[in-house]
Amino acid sequence: GENVEQHPSTLSVQEGDSAVIKCTYSDSASNYFPWYKQELGKRPQLIIDIRSNVGEKKDQRIAVTLNKTAKHFSLHITETQPEDSAVYFCAASGRGSTLGRLYFGRGTQLTVWP
């Protein structure tokens, strides 16, 4: 099945700086790549997603880029704020017999210092 690796596992930045989290996937047929944010004690919530027919997508301070050739995708957060502190998960979709599944990375703990 699909294998998703996520780096770094922890990331600390100063308020106002940018943060980048990177993920790689193994199955070139994966075509859907969501990112989830999970605050302490809360449910994971979708913050942005990208499909394989698009190379980049932006939503205010958040952007995701996808490189299908290299099989990696990244989350970019600009002008970070303390409320961006959370665990972020990337995921890639399954295909064929595993259609409907998401394969998650192990998460990145982002801390934004004021």
Add this chain to the structure above:
Amino acid sequence: NAGVTQTPKFRVLKTGQSMTLLCAQDMNHEYMYWYRQDPGMGLRLIHYSVGEGTTAKGEVPDGYNVSRLKKQNFLLGLESAAPSQTSVYFCASSYLQGILQPQHFGDGTRLSIL
């Protein structure tokens, strides 16, 4: 519209006891999922269902059983609880509209096995 609702929210069991976790969604989603979340391990898929009456194994299915008798409900059972099953359990749902749509998560069930 409540989304995905999990019951109970907290539970403490003794080793060897059994219990059932209930997940209910009111979005008419075909797909439903059970994950467990342990520190540093991300979200690991236990079992999932692509429609009423169907179930499939995920990454860590041993020690768990599931049933999807109604489209809106997905039950996760522990027949003989073990301390290794102490975790936070999340249910999620999604659907296909030509292409895979995002997963929506419940608030989680915190389960401790003594």
